[in-house]
Structures are given as structure tokens and as C-alpha cells.
Amino acid sequence: MKLFTSVHDVANVPAIVKEALDLKANPFAHQELGKNKTIGLIFLNPSLRTRLSTQKAALNLGMNAIVMNIDKEGWALETRDGVVMNGTAVEHIREAAGVMGEYCDILGIRSFPSLTDKEEDYSEDIFNKFIKYSGIPVVSLESATRHPLQSLADLITIVEHWQAAPSPSERAGVRPKVVLTWAPHVKALPQAVPNSFAEWMCKAQQEGMIDFVITHPEGYELAEQFTPGAKITYNQDEALTGADFIYVKNWSSYHDYGKVLSDGEGWMMTQEKLKITNKGKVMHCLPVRRDLELGSDILDSEDSLVIKEAGNRVWAAQAVIKGILEGL
Numbered sequence: 001m002k003l004f005t006s007v008h009d010v011a012n013v014p015a016i017v018k019e020a021l022d023l024k025a026n027p028f029a030h031q032e033l034g035k036n037k038t039i040g041l042i043f044l045n046p047s048l049r050t051r052l053s054t055q056k057a058a059l060n061l062g063m064n065a066i067v068m069n070i071d072k073e074g075w076a077l078e079t080r081d082g083v084v085m086n087g088t089a090v091e092h093i094r095e096a097a098g099v100m101g102e103y104c105d106i107l108g109i110r111s112f113p114s115l116t117d118k119e120e121d122y123s124e125d126i127f128n129k130f131i132k133y134s135g136i137p138v139v140s141l142e143s144a145t146r147h148p149l150q151s152l153a154d155l156i157t158i159v160e161h162w163q164a165a166p167s168p169s170e171r172a173g174v175r176p177k178v179v180l181t182w183a184p185h186v187k188a189l190p191q192a193v194p195n196s197f198a199e200w201m202c203k204a205q206q207e208g209m210i211d212f213v214i215t216h217p218e219g220y221e222l223a224e225q226f227t228p229g230a231k232i233t234y235n236q237d238e239a240l241t242g243a244d245f246i247y248v249k250n251w252s253s254y255h256d257y258g259k260v261l262s263d264g265e266g267w268m269m270t271q272e273k274l275k276i277t278n279k280g281k282v283m284h285c286l287p288v289r290r291d292l293e294l295g296s297d298i299l300d301s302e303d304s305l306v307i308k309e310a311g312n313r314v315w316a317a318q319a320v321i322k323g324i325l326e327g328l
């Protein structure tokens, strides 16, 4: 693997999930692989989980990790081509990324969307410039349109919990029903997490691992490229009926780009709504706004997987970095 920007960079999805679970069971088995290798983790936006889990994954593989919050600690970056740099930007992305490529063997980049210019955001212009000008393998730490390390950790969590069911024989050959449900929020959030989750779950559905349903209010349709084969309904109760895993996430409108279309009353997941699921387990990528996106009655209960899901970010990152190190 030379790049990790989406599920399309992974040759075998069930195999990378198994690799991650093997690494979870034996985290330090490959310490020689990363010896004298350096990963640079570059953040243009805030992070808790991605920063800590990816750094830990690299250390588990014996790597050095350099972390930079470039939005706060670096020179102001110019990302456009062909402009006279007589404004506030001090350094062009061409030189900045090129220099990072000199110091590192692998680069991780986090670059959120503007949510004001759909074409520019969905072209992944900034992200692609880091890939082009660094000249080294790049891992997405969340781009304008995708968050693949999160989605891989989500799939690992689903597989892990489905396999560990109290009566595995009852589940043999049975696919879990996985539901992505929109949730209310006060801010306009990117589509990156739901796009990416949908893309990975659609691939897992093609592989026969799960059945996948998306539910959201009218106006919150995701771009079709991320949802091939998914069942999509505006009826949340219909989607939740019999669900085994419920993935809760807010996103702003894709078609009315970056807009919050309503207060989303009635869409927050609660214990009352869980009653129509198949004793469903609830997931969220975090950070989560309690009692707005997701009820405290779920977050504080055994029905929530959010902490274990965040824990699995380490093994997702470690499986990906290991795959890249093996190709260096």
C-alpha cells in the first residue's frame, strides 16, 4: 500500500480487519518494521483521537513520530497555484510538503473542508497537493470528504463485537444489520465521516459481511458515489427495526452545500428508540454532543460502543501503517 485515502486503496477489506485484530492481540510483534523510520502527522485542524491513536500505532511499530499542528505552529500556508504571495500567507504548500517529504518516510494529513465551495472541497485539492509535493506515502487523518482510519476502526468494532456475541452459533452465517442514522447538531459539520462510513459499509456489504441501511431527513442525501448498494430511507423507525449496530452522526447538507436545514427534532437516538432494534449497539466517531446528537441514557449504558470504537482507532492505524512500511 502506498496511499491510504479511502477504502479503494485497500486490496482486501476482510484481510485488513483481521490484520488489525491480530495486531490488537499482539501489538509489539512488528517493532523492527518501523525502526529508523519516521511518520509526520500534520494537522490543519483539531484532533484528539486521530492524533493520539496514530502516534501510538506508529510507536507500537517502532517508528519515530513527529506531530505538528500546522494551523497553529507553522507558517501561514498558500495552497493556490499561480498567485503572487503578497498577502498573509508566508509559505507555499509546494515547498512545505516537499520539505516534509525530506524529513519523513510516511506523512499523515488532516485537512477539513471549507463547507462553502463544494467543487473545491470535493476535488480534495489541498490533500492531493500534499500527496503530490511530499513525494512519499500519505495516510488520510481525515480529508475534506473522507475519514478512512475512522471507518476502518468502525468496521473492526462491528466485526469484533459480532464475533464475540454470547451465542456465536446463532450468528453463524448471519449478517449484522448496520444502520447509519443522521442526528441533530447546532453547527454545520462535514460529510467526511458519513461519506466514508457509507463507502466502507457498502464495500463490507459487497463482501457479504453486513447488511447496510442509511436513514436521514429529506435534504441530507449523501453524494451517490459513497452509497452504492445501500438501502436509503427517510423513515428512521423503519431503518432501526431489527438493527444490530446503529451508527449515529450529524452531517450538513451535500446538495444545499454545507447548510443546516432543520433543528432535526425527533432524530436524536435514545433508549426508547433502541427498543425496536435487535438489542442494537450504538456507535459514534466522537467527539459527541451529549443529549443533542446522542442521549446520555445511551452513552452511559452498556449499549454504547463509543469508547471501545475509539480504542480500535489504534489497531486500524497500525494495520494501515504496517501495510505501508512493508511496501517501502
Ligand code: CP
Binding pocket: 046, 047, 048, 049, 050, 051, 142, 150, 285, 286, 287
Ligand atoms: N473521531 C475523530 O477523528 O476524533 P478526532 O477529531 O478527535 O481525531
